[in-house]
Amino acid sequence: MNSTIALFLLQDGVINGAIYALLGVTLVLIFAVTRVIFVPQGEFAAWGALTLASLESGATPGTALLLVVLGVSAAVVETIRERASMRPARLGVMAVRDVAMPIALLLIVSTIAPTKPALWLSVLLTLALVVPLGPLVYRLAFQPIADATVLTLFIAAIGVHFAMIGLGLIFFGAEGFRNEPFIAGVFPLGPLMFKGQSLVILAATAALLAALWFFFEHSMLGKALRATAINRLGARLVGIPTRATGRIAFALAAAIGALSGTLIGSLTTISYDSGFIISLKGFVAAIAAGLASYPVTVVAAIGVGVLESFAAFFASAYKEVIVFSLIIPLLIWRSLVTAHHDEEEE
Amino acid sequence: MSGPILELKNVSASYEKVEAVRNVSLQLDRGSIVTVIGANGAGKTTLLNAIMGVKSASGSLRFKDEDIAALEIEARVGAGLCLVPEKRELFSTMSVEDNLRLGAYRLGGGAVAEGLQQVFRRFPRLLERRAQVAGTLSGGERQMLAMGRALMSKPALLMLDEPSLGLAPRIVKDIFQIIVELRQAGVSILLVEQNARAALHVADYAYVMELGEVTMHGRASDLAADPRIIESYLGLGGRHDT
Ligand SMILES: Nc1ncnc2c1ncn2[C@@H]1O[C@H](COP(=O)(O)OP(=O)(O)OP(=O)(O)O)[C@@H](O)[C@H]1O
Numbered sequence: 001m002n003s004t005i006a007l008f009l010l011q012d013g014v015i016n017g018a019i020y021a022l023l024g025v026t027l028v029l030i031f032a033v034t035r036v037i038f039v040p041q042g043e044f045a046a047w048g049a050l051t052l053a054s055l056e057s058g059a060t061p062g063t064a065l066l067l068v069v070l071g072v073s074a075a076v077v078e079t080i081r082e083r084a085s086m087r088p089a090r091l092g093v094m095a096v097r098d099v100a101m102p103i104a105l106l107l108i109v110s111t112i113a114p115t116k117p118a119l120w121l122s123v124l125l126t127l128a129l130v131v132p133l134g135p136l137v138y139r140l141a142f143q144p145i146a147d148a149t150v151l152t153l154f155i156a157a158i159g160v161h162f163a164m165i166g167l168g169l170i171f172f173g174a175e176g177f178r179n180e181p182f183i184a185g186v187f188p189l190g191p192l193m194f195k196g197q198s199l200v201i202l203a204a205t206a207a208l209l210a211a212l213w214f215f216f217e218h219s220m221l222g223k224a225l226r227a228t229a230i231n232r233l234g235a236r237l238v239g240i241p242t243r244a245t246g247r248i249a250f251a252l253a254a255a256i257g258a259l260s261g262t263l264i265g266s267l268t269t270i271s272y273d274s275g276f277i278i279s280l281k282g283f284v285a286a287i288a289a290g291l292a293s294y295p296v297t298v299v300a301a302i303g304v305g306v307l308e309s310f311a312a313f314f315a316s317a318y319k320e321v322i323v324f325s326l327i328i329p330l331l332i333w334r335s336l337v338t339a340h341h342d343e344e345e346e
Numbered sequence: 347m348s349g350p351i352l353e354l355k356n357v358s359a360s361y362e363k364v365e366a367v368r369n370v371s372l373q374l375d376r377g378s379i380v381t382v383i384g385a386n387g388a389g390k391t392t393l394l395n396a397i398m399g400v401k402s403a404s405g406s407l408r409f410k411d412e413d414i415a416a417l418e419i420e421a422r423v424g425a426g427l428c429l430v431p432e433k434r435e436l437f438s439t440m441s442v443e444d445n446l447r448l449g450a451y452r453l454g455g456g457a458v459a460e461g462l463q464q465v466f467r468r469f470p471r472l473l474e475r476r477a478q479v480a481g482t483l484s485g486g487e488r489q490m491l492a493m494g495r496a497l498m499s500k501p502a503l504l505m506l507d508e509p510s511l512g513l514a515p516r517i518v519k520d521i522f523q524i525i526v527e528l529r530q531a532g533v534s535i536l537l538v539e540q541n542a543r544a545a546l547h548v549a550d551y552a553y554v555m556e557l558g559e560v561t562m563h564g565r566a567s568d569l570a571a572d573p574r575i576i577e578s579y580l581g582l583g584g585r586h587d588t
Pocket residue numbers: 361364366384385386387388389390391392393432
């Protein structure tokens with residue numbers, strides 16, 4: 001291996017690592033706000049990529065219909081579950097938000113899609129379709145058991161993962177797709193050649209991470225989300241609507257997931273079940289950070305990406321094995337570190 | 347705008363089998379301080395939690411002439427009710443300043459600067475510690491932060507659950523001084539206290555709770571002179587507190 005190949009592998013690793021960082025950071029975020037270890041985060045990425053692919057080919061994406069199905073389900077389930085305290089105002093909100101808006105969106109998308117909309121419009125439509133799915137998944141699966149243990153929530157998350165894979169298969173079919181790059185072409189930079197899409201990924205990741213940091217450190221809503229995670233009762237006592245915070249976290253997760261999907265869609269082929277492996281790599285990074293630190297997650301995710309890309313070069317058959325084997329030493333290391341903390345507290 | 351700001355009629359609340367609050371009726375006039383005193387386990391904290399909506403309860407609850415019994419905690423906060431709970435419920439891994447900022451959540455960002463200024467004037471110690479993480483504050487500082495956070499929401503009625511709990515006598519004095527100042531600033535106050543002597547001293551009106559029920563109520567100065575109260579609640583305090 002010469003230095004050109006090494007630099008190339010490094011570049012490749014960093015770019016994949018950037019995507020893992022986005023997914024890992026989202027896992028940390030959802031865990032902090034809702035205590036859910038959201039295994040299916042990658043499904044939002046797959047749905048994002050597949051939605052964009054449908055729009056590019058002029059077809060109405062499966063997510064448009066899926067949104068209607070989940071919206072109606074959430075409205076019906078919540079009406080039955082909370083029939084005792086249901087008021088006309090809430091029913092009205094649900095009728096508009098969960099039924100009328102998804103149907104309107106379906107109509108709009110199915111009119112626009114055949115015209116093969118411009119890329120920016122397709123990305124916007126993709127977000128409009130995938131982001132509302134986040135809160136819907138939260139309401140259907142997690143809100144009723146919001147106070148359960150981390151383990152119960154984790155088991156529910158695994159159930160949701162299988163449900164989402166199944167829905168993906170129904171609404172998108174088994175075929176894999178590849179998106180158009182946002183910026184085609186290759187740019188030389190010193191000894192390296194950068195694909196336009198790689199630059200887009202790096203820039204978008206940096207911008208998203210900066211936006212998240214700003215949101216949580218400096219905006220009132222971001223602080224309110226953190227406060228809810230730290231002390232739910234305290235948050236309610238200052239008037240934070242804690243029911244809404246879980247939904248906001250899942251909306252953010254769906255947004256970041258969908259964007260990552262649209263970003264990687266041109267680098268690799270995505271099908272209904274591709275999300276899991278991608279988000280597992282983000283998961284390795286999140287575990288390295290103890291599901292707590294955003295910066296450590298980002299660094300670890302880039303490490304995972306680089307390791308994977310070198311592993312692919314030297315032992316391509318084992319690249320996933322090598323990456324996932326990392327989890328074991330990481331867990332041992334974490335448990336040593338954590339045990340240490342406990343002793344200090346005593 | 348006259349008449350009581352808070353009116354309870356036959357409020358009851360229970361934990362599974364135990365009825366911790368039974369048929370409590372209570373009235374609090376605008377701009378007054380009302381105190382609820384009683385032994386450990388009498389149901390004082392449960393009563394405040396029922397008023398705030400933390401604990402579900404039966405009976406009639408009226409705040410500012412509106413029925414609030416069906417409202418969620420968030421909506422009661424929105425209406426101007428605020429509770430400093432017994433366990434304080436601070437955001438322990440966030441800074442003092444962020445805790446205070448979040449106190450103004452219901453008012454929105456515009457109210458933060460002015461609120462911070464007022465709280466820091468009242469509790470200069472919090473200004474010194476504004477960047478410190480709340481979980482590392484001392485007991486007294488934590489208490490100041492809990493009150494400061496509550497004041498950030500500019501409540502019409504402030505409910506304090508044992509604000510002097512575990513504090514040095516000098517700080518207790520400061521806290522009661524602040525309670526009096528708040529009343530002068532137009533805040534109505536419902537005060538639950540173990541320190542009955544000090545509570546009766548600052549309050550206008552008082553209720554005595556025993557085993558979940560109100561057994562006595564009257565003007566605070568009258569109760570402070572009542573032999574039964576002196577024997578049950580002020581006797582020991584007289585020797586130690588002042
Ligand atoms: N979560 C709970 N589950 C079961 N019983 C409870 C619960 N909280 C309080 N109780 C019981 O309800 C009764 C009233 O409790 P409460 O906390 O209201 O008393 P208090 O007057 O505030 O006492 P203190 O002065 O010690 O704070 C007590 O007997 C207590 O054991």
